[in-house]
Every structure is written in C-alpha cells, then in structure tokens.
Amino acid sequence: MTERRAITLSINGTQYNVTVEPRRTLVDVIRDDCGQTGTHIGCEHGVCGACTVLIDGEPVRACLMFAVQADGRSIRTVEGLQQGDKLHPLQQAFMRHHALQCGFCTPGFLMLAVGALEKRPDLDDEELVDLLSANLCRCTGYENIIKAVRAAAADMKA
Amino acid sequence: MKPAPFAYHAPTSIDEAVGLLATWGPQDGRVLAGGQSLIPTMAFRVARPAHLIDINGIAELAQLRVDGSVLTIGACVRHAAFESNTVPGPTGALLRNVVRHIAHYPIRTRGTFCGSIAHADPASEWCCVMAALDGVAVLRSRRGERVLRAEDFFQGVMTTALEEDELLVAAKLPLLAAGTRTGFAEFSRRKGDFAIAMAAVCYRVEQRVMAEPRVAIGGAEARARRVPEAERALSGRAPDANVFATAGAAAAAAIDPLEDINNTTAYRRSLVRTLVERALEGAR
Numbered sequence: 321m322t323e324r325r326a327i328t329l330s331i332n333g334t335q336y337n338v339t340v341e342p343r344r345t346l347v348d349v350i351r352d353d354c355g356q357t358g359t360h361i362g363c364e365h366g367v368c369g370a371c372t373v374l375i376d377g378e379p380v381r382a383c384l385m386f387a388v389q390a391d392g393r394s395i396r397t398v399e400g401l402q403q404g405d406k407l408h409p410l411q412q413a414f415m416r417h418h419a420l421q422c423g424f425c426t427p428g429f430l431m432l433a434v435g436a437l438e439k440r441p442d443l444d445d446e447e448l449v450d451l452l453s454a455n456l457c458r459c460t461g462y463e464n465i466i467k468a469v470r471a472a473a474a475d476m477k478a
Numbered sequence: 479m480k481p482a483p484f485a486y487h488a489p490t491s492i493d494e495a496v497g498l499l500a501t502w503g504p505q506d507g508r509v510l511a512g513g514q515s516l517i518p519t520m521a522f523r524v525a526r527p528a529h530l531i532d533i534n535g536i537a538e539l540a541q542l543r544v545d546g547s548v549l550t551i552g553a554c555v556r557h558a559a560f561e562s563n564t565v566p567g568p569t570g571a572l573l574r575n576v577v578r579h580i581a582h583y584p585i586r587t588r589g590t591f592c593g594s595i596a597h598a599d600p601a602s603e604w605c606c607v608m609a610a611l612d613g614v615a616v617l618r619s620r621r622g623e624r625v626l627r628a629e630d631f632f633q634g635v636m637t638t639a640l641e642e643d644e645l646l647v648a649a650k651l652p653l654l655a656a657g658t659r660t661g662f663a664e665f666s667r668r669k670g671d672f673a674i675a676m677a678a679v680c681y682r683v684e685q686r687v688m689a690e691p692r693v694a695i696g697g698a699e700a701r702a703r704r705v706p707e708a709e710r711a712l713s714g715r716a717p718d719a720n721v722f723a724t725a726g727a728a729a730a731a732a733i734d735p736l737e738d739i740n741n742t743t744a745y746r747r748s749l750v751r752t753l754v755e756r757a758l759e760g761a762r
Contacts, residue, residue, distance in 0.1 A: 325486070342486035342530070345517075364479065365518035369584065378558075378587040384517045385588065388486055389534060432584060453669040454582030 327391035331356055332400030340387050347371040347382035350397060358398040358427050362456070369455030372428040372435075373397050379435035398427035401434065410434055410472040419468035421459035428455050433469045441477050445470070481520035485529045492618060495533055496645055500620045502529040503642035509533055511553055514581070514589035515597050539647065549651045553593075557586035569611070569653045571762070572660035572680065576603050579662070582670045595631070596646045598638045598701065600736065601672040603664065604649075605632060606696030609703050610678040613651045619644040632701040635736075658682050659717075661761030663753045664697065673697040674741050675749040677729070677757040681712060688712045693725060693754060698735050698746045707732040708754060719759070726754040 329336045329349065336354040344353075345364070350373070351357050362370035364383045371382040374396040401408035410430055413419070420426045429452070436443065436451050443451065452466060487502070489495040499507060507529035510516060519525040533539055539554040542564060549565055557580050560573040580586055580594075580603050594604040595615065607613070608628040615631040617624045617640060624644070631639050640646060654660070664676030675698040681691040691712035696702035708729035715721045735746035 341483065343481045343483050345480070345521075348480075365521045366514060366585065369582075372584055379584040380588050381514075381584050383521070384514055384585075386486070386513075386517075388488075389513075389532060436583065450578070450669070451583055454584055 325388050325391075327388055329354060329387065329390055329395060330393065331395045331397060338387075342386055342388050344387050345383050346373070346385045346387045346390050346395075349387035350382060350395070353387075356397055356399055359431075360424055360427055362424070362428075367456070368425070368428070369432060370425050370428040372431045372455065374431055374435045377435065377438065379432045396431070396434075398430055401430060408434070409475040410437075410469070413468040413472035413475065414465075417464050417468035417471060419461065419464040421457075421461050425455060425457045425459075429457070429465055429469075433472070437469075437473050437476055441473060443473065448473070479521050479523060481517070482523055482526040484527055486532065487529060488532045488535050490535050490537075492536060492538060492645070492647060495531055495536060496619050496643070498529075498531050499645055500643045502531065503644075505529065507531060507642075509596070509645060511593040511596075512556065512589035513593075514585050515593070515599070533645070544653065547653045549653055551591045551649045551651070553590065553645070553647050555591050557581075557589050557591065557594075558583070560591075561586070565653075567653050567656060568658040568660050568680065569651055572607065572611075572654075572662065572678070575660070576607055576662050576678070579603050579664050579673070579676075585670075592646050592649050595649055596638060596640060598632055598634075598636050599672070600635055600700060600702070601674075601676075601697045602702070603662075603673070603676060603696065605702040606662075606676050606678045606694050607651070608632075608649065609696070609701075610680065610692050610694035611651050611654070612704075613649055615639075615646055616648040616650065617641075617644040618647045629703065632703070634700045637701075654680060655682065659761040661757040661759070663756035663760060665749055665753060675746055675753055677750065677753040679754070679757040679761055681717070681761065683717060687714050687716050688721075689714075691725075693729060693757075695729060695733060695750055695754070698750050699733055700736060705729045705732050712758075717758070717761075719755075722755045722758040725758060726751040729754045 360370040362368035508527040541552040560577040660680040664673040693708040711725040730751035735743040
C-alpha cells in the first residue's frame with residue numbers, strides 16, 4: 321500500500337492526472353509532476369509559507385499536506401492569478417509598492433493575501449499584519465508587503 | 479527533507495477507521511487529521527509511521543454540534559472554525575479569543591482541535607482550554623467507547639491515555655452559563671510561535687463576588703491543568719487587581735515548571751504570575 325496512487329489535481333482549472341507515492345507532499349507534486357513551478361518550496365516544515373496555495377479557497381501550506389489528500393480538490397496557485405495579459409490587483413500592487421526584492425517568498429504572500437481578502441475584504445490594519453505574520457521574507461521587506469496588500473485590499477473593494 | 483514511505487489508508491466511516499486502527503495501530507500506524515504537527519515531524523523523520531490512517535474523508539467527524547449545554551467538536555473540525563461566531567455564549571467567546579493565538583491562518587485552516595489535544599504538546603492552547611473547562615475526550619475503538627476527562631486524558635509531555643487502536647472521535651466542552659466571564663493570555667517570543675506559558679480563566683460574579691472560578695495553566699508544566707490554589711484565591715472575593723495578583727502569585731507558587739535552554743523554572747513562574755493576572759484582568 322506504499323505503492324503509487326492515481327490522483328487528479330485540479331490546478332487553476334486544469335486537470336492533472338498523476339500517479340504519486342502517498343509520501344509526496346502537495347507542493348512537490350504541483351511542481352515536479354504538474355510542472356507548475358510558481359509555487360516555491362522553502363522550509364518544507366510549515367514555517368516559511370513560501371508554498372502557500374489555495375485549496376477550495378482556503379490558504380494552506382502545500383508542504384503540510386500530502387498530494388493524495390488533494391485528490392479532486394480545487395487548487396489555485398500563483399499561475400492562476402493573472403487573467404490574460406492583466407495582472408491580479410495584488411500583483412500590480414506588489415509591483416507598485418516594491419513589495420518584492422528577491423521574489424522567492426512572493427508567490428506564498430500573494431496566495432495568502434488573495435485567500436484572506438476574498439473571504440474578508442475589510443480586514444483592518446492590525447488583522448492584516450497578523451495575517452501576513454504567517455509568512456517569512458528573508459529580504460525582510462515586510463513594510464512594503466504590508467503596504468501593497470493594504471492598497472490591493474482597497475483596489476479589490478473598489 | 480521528505481517524509482519516509484508509508485502505507486496510506488483513507489477510510490470513509492468511523493467503523494472502517496477503527497477497524498484499520500485495530501490492525502495497523504499496533505504496527506506503527508498513526509492517525510492523520512490536519513497533519514500540521516505530524517507532517518513536519520515526518521519531514522524531519524523524527525516520526526516514521528509505517529501506516530497513516532487519514533480520517534479527513536469521514537464526513538461525520540467534521541461536525542461541530544451544540545446539544546443543550548454541551549459543545550461537541552468532531553475530530554476533523556479545524557481551528558479556523560472557531561474564528562467566527564459558530565459557538566454561542568461565553569464558551570464561544572473564549573474559543574474565539576484563544577484561536578487567534580494558534581499558529582497562523584494557513585495552519586488554522588488545516589489543523590484540528592482534536593489533533594491538537596491528541597498530540598498533547600504542553601504549549602497547545604486547546605489543551606489548556608480542555609483543562610480549564612473540564613472537557614472530555616471521546617475515544618472509539620473496536621473494543622468500544624471510552625469517555626475520559628481532560629484530567630485523565632492528558633498524562634504528560636505529548637502523552638495521553640489514547641491506546642494504539644483508539645481514535646479520538648470528538649472532544650466535548652460545556653457551554654458556560656450566560657454571564658460567565660472568560661479570559662486568556664499567553665506569551666511567546668514571536669507571533670504564532672509555541673507559547674512559553676499561558677493561562678485560561680473563567681468565573682461568574684454573584685452578589686459582587688466571584689463564584690466557580692477556574693484557572694488553568696498551559697505551556698509551563700508537562701501538561702495543562704487547573705490550579706486549585708489560584709482558584710481558592712479568587713472564590714468568594716470581589717474581582718479586583720489585588721485579588722488577581724494574589725491568584726497569580728498562588729499559581730506561580732503551585733506549579734512545577736518545565737525548564738529548557740531558554741527558559742528557567744524561575745522565568746516560567748514569573749510568566750505564569752503575570753499571565754494569570756492578565757487573563758483575569760482581561761476576562762469579559
């Protein structure tokens with residue numbers, strides 16, 4: 321029963337039929353088997369948040385879930401934010417406010433913020449900082465990340 | 479690092495799950511619920527279970543139910559379920575206050591209340607709440623059902639009364655009477671990090687004095703528990719800063735604190751004194 325299992329992952333609306341060992345984490349399968357490398361792997365034990373994706377609309381750490389557990393669930397990753405040529409308001413705000421330096425943590429921050437703002441568009445400043453404390457930015461560019469998310473929250477409401 | 483290989487089982491009913499546990503539990507099988515503690519432990523290969531029994535597909539376990547004066551929390555109810563007004567009255571207010579101290583939002587969307595108490599990390603907020611309210615754990619196996627009080631369920635650092643073939647199917651908490659005041663305070667060095675100590679309190683005010691006070695301490699000792707010495711300092715007295723300080727001092731004196739490289743026993747005692755006072759002062 322350690323043998324590989326056939327599963328279907330729905331990532332940004334595309335179905336990926338893959339066969340994986342149960343021990344493979346969701347983030348590894350998203351990247352290696354489905355080729356969606358926008359989602360990054362940082363710490364692999366749930367501390368950094370770089371691998372944050374949305375599952376059925378909720379932000380989760382994709383390193384703290386096995387891919388077999390996501391069989392049939394709806395997954396959204398950073399690749400799904402852009403609509404055609406148009407960047408998501410949050411992506412635009414990140415550019416405008418210089419909210420990325422090396423960019424490694426950015427996909428995780430984007431998915432964390434998108435997931436939270438879609439549920440609760442009127443998060444106040446304290447709640448926003450509290451939310452963003454979930455993820456790490458080793459460049460320590462937190463101030464601009466907070467500014468960008470705050471601005472995007474206003475754009476998304478408008 | 480990557481988890482070591484394991485056999486994966488995904489039962490869809492409690493009967494099927496306890497059947498699998500009866501077979502695989504004694505052969506290094508573990509239950510997988512939210513996985514927010516188990517999976518990192520597996521990534522470090524500190525844990526290498528041979529079998530994982532994933533209970534997320536059991537619809538019945540996702541239920542959060544209020545029956546009369548009892549709240550029943552199914553094994554797959556996520557921490558995040560307590561962030562909105564799902565639970566009424568003072569118990570709901572306490573749970574909403576406590577939940578925001580647990581890790582971070584993307585962890586709370588997966589991690590479960592029951593997983594937290596089955597894991598029994600001394601720094602678990604839910605273990606402290608279970609102790610404070612004398613919650614009970616409902617354990618199911620092929621041999622039948624056991625219902626254990628928090629006091630009997632928690633046995634030490636990451637140690638509970640759960641047998642290898644038992645599944646923690648639910649936790650039950652009393653719905654506190656209207657007007658009961660509840661408070662919670664904890665200290666950790668970083669937002670969302672493991673708490674070094676915490677205090678959960680509740681009391682009612684009857685004829686201007688405190689009735690049925692409860693003071694529970696978590697994080698400071700091997701397991702969360704009520705501290706009767708602190709409760710006696712409150713009972714029958716008016717709620718004021720001096721009385722709260724006396725209760726804090728009583729709790730600090732009564733505990734047997736854990737010691738680690740960063741936190742001496744004296745430091746944890748001092749924290750407990752302050753946190754009991756803060757929890758009492760913040761009780762609404």
